[in-house]
Amino acid sequence: MLLIDCPWCGPRDETEFSYGGEAHIARPTDADKISDEAWADYVFLRSNPKGVHRERWFHVHGCRQWFNLARNTVSHEILAVYKMGERPALPGDNPKRKKAPARRKAPAKKNPTKKKEP
């Protein structure tokens, strides 16, 4: 059970919140132009790290505000709470993870046969 420090309401029990999945996944702005691989990456593929996970939470039974948590998925320790639109650097951050948005486009490049499709 987590004790989550809501940026607006302070520390509250996990049962007041609902989980919103991985944070910082931007919807592609050129959705009509991107490849199926890039779209699948946005819709389905997830980092699912063993370690620091940046994720969205919703204070559904409180202030009804969305915000972000950086949480360790092994110890469940909450390393940072921050508002939507922010992204503070963390000492526990896996440096590889910061490259995640760039890597997301990589599968399309790795698959030259699929790229030829109209």
Place this chain on the structure above:
Amino acid sequence: MTRYSVFSLARNALAYHEDWPEAWRSPEPRPEYDVVIVGGGGHGLATAYYLAKEHGITNVAVIEKGWIGGGNTGRNTTIIRSNYLWDESAAIYEKSLQLYEGLSQDLNYNIMLSQRGVLNLAHNEHDLKELSRRVHAIRLNGIDSEILSPAEVKAMVPIINISKDLRYPILGASLQRRGGVARHDAIAWGYARAADARGVDIIQNCEVTGFTTSKGKITGVETTRGAIKAKKVGVVVAGHASVLAEMAGFRLPIESHPLQALVSEPIKPVIDCVVMSNAVHVYVSQSDKGELVIGAGIDAYTSYAQRGSFHTIEGQIGAITELFPIFSRLRQLRQWGGIVDTCPDASPILSKTPVENLFFNCGWGTGGFKATPGSGWCFAHTIATGEPHPINAPFTLERFTTGTLIDEHGAAAVAH
């Protein structure tokens, strides 16, 4: 391998059971194998067994970071059924159930399969219509399934509360009589022993730390016990699938969640089938020792911690004590969590990957135990031939790009 029989039992009884040979060897890893299976749970061991039995590939190692069957194989609620809506799911889960039905003889190991029937409760009009639709679809696939009225449910499970005053009243249920439970540890041990007898090396306490590749082709694995070369590698690591995929340089549509279960103190027999309720996220059966084995839904957040939140357990206990009022005075004996690899469409991935000769079997989510033999059988075919068997061909990684999902979430609801 010493064949287990009534005669070997009698012979060893005379020797005070002190001379039983080890069930499988613990060899040092060889420098190279034809196939390396990463993950010594039920699915990985079954894969190794069917590689040897069906495809004659015996130069195989199963690498396990802990001990075999110590992950989700030993943490599930042991329920077996094949009553899935979609044809693709029905095919793979029914293949699995059929293999389970002959598995004790096949492995010469008592897996304690008990086809005691699995009930899925309907709590409202929509549940009942959905369940009826599923039952008809399942029967069209040649799999046994039927609908019971509340009175028939009560006759089968006398301790259940069918009062109309419940928060979730029972309006009916679907029943698969061939469904039931089996001894989960025995699946791992039986497959390990049988695979070992065919020459497979089972290497425990050996964690994979990376893959070696050459020109987009797998050449081996790096482990805590040194590098091991391999012509082909199959990864079957459940909750850690994303971690291994990252080592190999690609991403998966998988999120790892804790799934909890618990057992009560042992009591005399009160329930001789499996009762599941998707709406209230709970399922229960009684073990041979008399403990009630109770499972829950997953915790919402991602985790690798093999433990979940108390309120999830509280929710399932609330639901189960309303369905079975006599359970309210029982004490809980122990409770645990496992890490399940959930897919967006609640169907597994048994697939080739962007790395040649590297295969992934993952995404079984909350319902992998029932699929153990079928999963291993299909995955062995995929590894041996390099192409999926028609049964697992729909369960590719590409389906998330093409959009041909096998959406069992809506069909089978939460309980798998």
